[in-house]
Amino acid sequence: MPNHDSPLSATDPASGFLRLLTVLDTLRTECPWDKKQTMESLRHLTIEETYELSDAILEGNSDEIRKELGDVMMHLVFYARIASEQGDFTILDVLNGVCDKLISRHPHIYGDVEVQDEADVKRNWEKLKLKEGNKSVLGGVPSSLPALVKASRIQEKARGIGFDWENKTQVWEKVEEELQEFKNEYNVKENNAIDLEKAESEFGDLLFSLINYARFIHINPENALEKTNKKFIKRFRYLEEKAAENGKALQDMTLAEMDVYWNEAKKH
Template identity: 70%
Template sequence: MKKPLSAPDTNRPAKLQAFDRLLTVMDELRENCPWDKKQTLESLRHLTIEETYELSDAILENDLTEIKKELGDIMLHLVFYARIASEQKAFDVADVLNSICEKLIERHPHVYGDVVANDEEAVKTNWEKIKLRTGNKSVLQGVPGGLPPLVKAIRIQDKARGVGFDWERKEQVWEKVEEEMQEFKNEFNATSNEAIDKEKAMAEFGDLLFSLVNYARFINIDPEEALERTNKKFIKRFQYLETESAKDGKKMGEMTLAEMDEYWNRAKSL
């Protein structure tokens, strides 16, 4: 059964007042601003995706000021969608909030009912089973088709694990990585100049990436975050190369690889 909160939220009135203020501002913009009047669910979509990536970047940088700003932008988008839907007599923000509350209560029977779940894995397993009972025909039905492929691989594997379809030990997963690496090497021999079957090589490379994502999951590494951190590291070092070589009167595109490596190695030591 649900336990009482450990301490009352003394700031709840201020939070409710702030949310009410946002709803009021949204209504005023929708009725009085030419740009806001024109927006549709479809026109906001790409902007919301952009804001989500900006939030993700702020989180990776651990920039709390930017996180607060980006959360505000995303919350604006959420109430904007609800406002547009209310104009179409489809639903309003109260329907949205009540809907998610009902779903959370239903899928947390270990908090709001008598089910026992003592660890994270038990919670995930219960979650997937409940979704199957309440209409989902497939465990993978909840994976959005529009997710970036790397993120989609993570979600697919998480959901399969939730119903017990998973390796037992990380050593087994690493053996699969090595197997896929060998299969890829068989399709694409780096020492051969012969033309490769691009479709087969692409399929094997996809299998290799999928297995690496799986291994990362087993050792609690978020592969999407890991890759983004490497992207940022490369950008930082490459920009150092550009800046420092320019100070020495050198131009990108005219230096030898050995010259560029000197700056690159210097950047790695920073």
Template identity: 65%
Template sequence: MNSRKEQLAAFNRLLDIMDDLREKCPWDKKQTLESLRHLTIEETYELADAILDNDLQEIKKELGDVLLHIVFYAKIGSEQKAFDIADVANSISDKLIHRHPHIYSDVVADTEEEVKRNWEQLKLKEGNTSVLEGVPKSLPAVVKASRIQEKVKGVGFDWEHPEQVWEKVQEELTELNEEVKAGNKEETEKEFGDVLFSMINYARFIGVNPENALEKTNKKFINRFQFLEQEAKKEGKELADMSLTEMDVYWEKSKEFYK
């Protein structure tokens, strides 16, 4: 691994390159905070994919892309005389010190739960009017539900046992089934949302990340379906002309390779 001196030199090199690109490259010169936004979101998802795949080399590459965006935003901020990379680093450092009084002060927090509880209380003291204020509105719904539940848990609003949450899941499923049978579309949508929310809550209680779990299932389904397509093609068959029973033969076979 590189020494701290080498790490700082590498970061300084990136800052110098950013200065050059912003001055000389036609594409880089045109970028704004707004134009970079969607690209940053894309890069973040690519990093998330690499993490799920546990591909360390790809993670390194994607982290570089995300770091470039951070440096880029800071460069634009400095041009607008609003902030620079030092302000960005000092801002997060100050926040970390302030929100870790169990490390940098005399507050005691021996467990992860105590740390989270202190964190939420500190944010309220900083001026937040709600513990849910920090949940981004544009988060995907599954991630947002997880963050909401984690936030309210930080102030003690939570179930006590996984069994209670599972009972709630069963209750919501029953209510959903009743609305489906009644043919009430609007209420069915509401109850379906309640089922998903309660399942995400249950996932938290049993130590499962629902976003990761669903994405792994997505990838597994894609792999199995593409196997089905490839095997059918080898035999000169088109899926549209095959019966479900015929396709199911390949599907079952795919499970040997993609579990």
């Protein structure tokens, strides 16, 4: 196997991007692992890298964000390289395509369209997408998105063409209405499902309305839930560590005993 000199570090974005292309071209032709990869084999790795980037963003770790952005960018270039080998498209096609799309969808910047605010921009964006051939405003929402994220995107898309509540008070009233409908299908005091299928449907409606309210008060529900997940994990690990320090196993402790450590974790 030939021994290549490492391409020198770049001093500007254009040469930096060219350096990445050069490195990937070399790996694709000479590394046994890189040569075997396909779009399908990379897909799950790309999803993993995207979640790692998401974690770094939520943690506010700029050094990790930088690293994960590099990993995601490498994957994007890798897909384009595979496509060029198959004669489908090149990285230049990708870059020109996204630039052309951004220019055409920002006529208030690259044209004579006037907008008043962000809402106008979003409405124009959705109208332009329909003109480009989208059969539905919701057509751009990937079917494989996690349900929580999908609900947010559906609501944002609908808002983009003016299908939305007028104010957050109406949205909260809808939350309370859906909560009552869930209670009607699930007897909370008896802890007994009246009709599990209906209860599940009403619970879904309740979640959807809560996500809608979060959007109105500018809270990203996915970020909010993930931060709560991380908070719970941190506190639970504190609970485990303290129990271990005292020679106890969680499964042998009472809930009251565990609550002592849990409350300590909350103070920390």
